[in-house]
Amino acid sequence: MSQTLEQQLSALKERLIEVNDLRSAGAVLSWDQSTHMPRGGAEARARQRATLSRIAHQKATDAELGHLLDWIGARSADLSEIDAALVRVARRDFEKANKVPADFVARASACHAQSYAAWSRARADDDFGAVADHLRANIDITHAYATYFAPFENIADPLIDAADEGMTVRQVQALFREIRPALVASVKVITELPPLDASCLKKAVSESDQLAFGLDVADRVGYDLERGRLDKTLHPFCTRFSAGDVRITTRFREDDVTDAFFSTVHETGHALYEQGVARELDGTPLGRGTSSGVHESQARLWENIVGRSRGFWSYWYPELQKRFPAAFGDTSLDAFYGVINRVERSLIRTDADEVTYNLHIMMRFDLEIDMLEGRLDVADLPEAWRAKMVEDIGVEPTDDRDGCLQDVHWYSGYMAGRFQSYTIGNVLAAQLYNAALRERPGIPSEIAHGDFDGLREWLRREVHMHGRALPPNAVIEKATGEALHAAPYLAYLRGKFSELYGLDLAE
Numbered sequence: 342m343s344q345t346l347e348q349q350l351s352a353l354k355e356r357l358i359e360v361n362d363l364r365s366a367g368a369v370l371s372w373d374q375s376t377h378m379p380r381g382g383a384e385a386r387a388r389q390r391a392t393l394s395r396i397a398h399q400k401a402t403d404a405e406l407g408h409l410l411d412w413i414g415a416r417s418a419d420l421s422e423i424d425a426a427l428v429r430v431a432r433r434d435f436e437k438a439n440k441v442p443a444d445f446v447a448r449a450s451a452c453h454a455q456s457y458a459a460w461s462r463a464r465a466d467d468d469f470g471a472v473a474d475h476l477r478a479n480i481d482i483t484h485a486y487a488t489y490f491a492p493f494e495n496i497a498d499p500l501i502d503a504a505d506e507g508m509t510v511r512q513v514q515a516l517f518r519e520i521r522p523a524l525v526a527s528v529k530v531i532t533e534l535p536p537l538d539a540s541c542l543k544k545a546v547s548e549s550d551q552l553a554f555g556l557d558v559a560d561r562v563g564y565d566l567e568r569g570r571l572d573k574t575l576h577p578f579c580t581r582f583s584a585g586d587v588r589i590t591t592r593f594r595e596d597d598v599t600d601a602f603f604s605t606v607h608e609t610g611h612a613l614y615e616q617g618v619a620r621e622l623d624g625t626p627l628g629r630g631t632s633s634g635v636h637e638s639q640a641r642l643w644e645n646i647v648g649r650s651r652g653f654w655s656y657w658y659p660e661l662q663k664r665f666p667a668a669f670g671d672t673s674l675d676a677f678y679g680v681i682n683r684v685e686r687s688l689i690r691t692d693a694d695e696v697t698y699n700l701h702i703m704m705r706f707d708l709e710i711d712m713l714e715g716r717l718d719v720a721d722l723p724e725a726w727r728a729k730m731v732e733d734i735g736v737e738p739t740d741d742r743d744g745c746l747q748d749v750h751w752y753s754g755y756m757a758g759r760f761q762s763y764t765i766g767n768v769l770a771a772q773l774y775n776a777a778l779r780e781r782p783g784i785p786s787e788i789a790h791g792d793f794d795g796l797r798e799w800l801r802r803e804v805h806m807h808g809r810a811l812p813p814n815a816v817i818e819k820a821t822g823e824a825l826h827a828a829p830y831l832a833y834l835r836g837k838f839s840e841l842y843g844l845d846l847a848e
């Protein structure tokens with residue numbers, strides 16, 4: 342590599358790391374706001390975060406950065422593989438950031454902040470009418486945003502591509518079509534059986550004991566506590582400040598130990614991904630997970646495929662009973678395994694089981710596309726929501742609070758591009774787990790002995806370490822030898838729930 346190319350590359354990295362530092366500082370402020378900040382800090386904190394994000398945006402869209410990318414891009418044949426990936430990703434970020442004018446970004450975030458505040462009140466009051474105009478404004482602002490990325494086939498394509506690079510509405514719909522009939526049929530068959538009694542979960546366990554148990558499991562699974570910590574919050578999340586500091590949060594219900602536990606395991610899956618990204622990518626645009634869907638696959642693999650498996654609990658349940666004898670001493674492993682996997686016709690997405698969960702996602706996706714394409718008027722959303730719930734899940738919310746006001750997504754950001762990642766994550770989790778088993782068939786028995794190293798290291802090597810150096814489709818194909826597809830996920834659900842309910846769920 343010529344000396345000038347080397348100099349220009351290090352000038353590029355310096356600029357990119359500066360943008361990353363500003364964004365990481367913003368992430369610290371945001372983490373603090375969601376965990377420890379007293380209420381009185383809210384107003385100044387909003388301003389501080391806006392200031393940091395404005396400076397970061399200025400630096401990320403600086404013309405000088407564009408010149409560096411052009412200059413180096415013209416010599417990409419001389420770059421190492423990793424530097425070529427850096428330039429590819431930095432160019433994608435730069436172009437995305439530059440297509441949208443700064444004053445539009447400011448207007449959109451003001452619109453979303455107002456809409457979020459209105460949604461919080463509307464949800465508390467169960468008053469959809471109070472937030473309907475904000476939703477209309479958000480549809481307009483989402484249209485305007487997407488238009489900066491024209492041409493596209495579907496108005497939501499640019500938003501989906503921002504979260505799940507390489508995916509489009511058409512591809513997401515094809516994936517959904519592949520899984521919907523089997524899920525609807527399974528829900529129908531399973532819920533005709535008498536419901537499992539979940540009262541054995543409704544035992545009081547103190548917050549500190551719940552926290553300690555979740556953290557011990559996270560630690561055993563491989564979450565490095567020298568480079569992480571767990572705090573309490575309202576809506577659990579994982580956040581990365583650097584390779585040396587990846588934090589998770591969880592929430593608590595005094596009378597249901599599984600709520601905090603599975604939130605902790607879910608966020609641990611996200612954190613293992615971030616902690617597993619190769620150190621040398623840290624601080625650059627390559628130094629984090631490659632897409633929302635791949636990220637979600639890591640969370641759901643640990644939460645559901647591992648964390649809700651019989652093998653996992655054959656190891657951990659005796660420990661749970663030992664720690665909380667009053668709560669679980671009288672409940673058998675079989676009964677516990679059954680209730681943590683029980684399938685119900687439920688109203689709330691975040692409480693949904695593995696069989697119904699994706700049906701909640703698909704109806705949201707359909708509704709947002711219908712609204713964006715003008716087929717569904719905002720005024721008719723509550724009714725359309727109820728109709729879809731009845732059709733797919735077989736239960737109807739009696740109010741909008743448990744209906745179209747339950748999720749924050751449509752009210753706090755652009756109207757599309759978020760829900761699909763959850764289902765992509767579920768589907769991909771099964772595909773990755775299968776690929777890991779092909780190479781290391783002993784993984785289930787390792788898990789049943791409390792040993793998670795084999796699975797975690799396989800994921801680290803195949804998925805985590807690449808960060809954004811590989812785009813999502815390349816990660817999937819490299820790790821599994823196939824493109825994203827639903828068959829392994831459907832087979833996983835069929836196997837698990839046929840056995841659990843003593844049924845033969847059809848293909």
Ligand code: ZN
Binds near residue numbers: 607
């Ligand atoms: Zn997640």
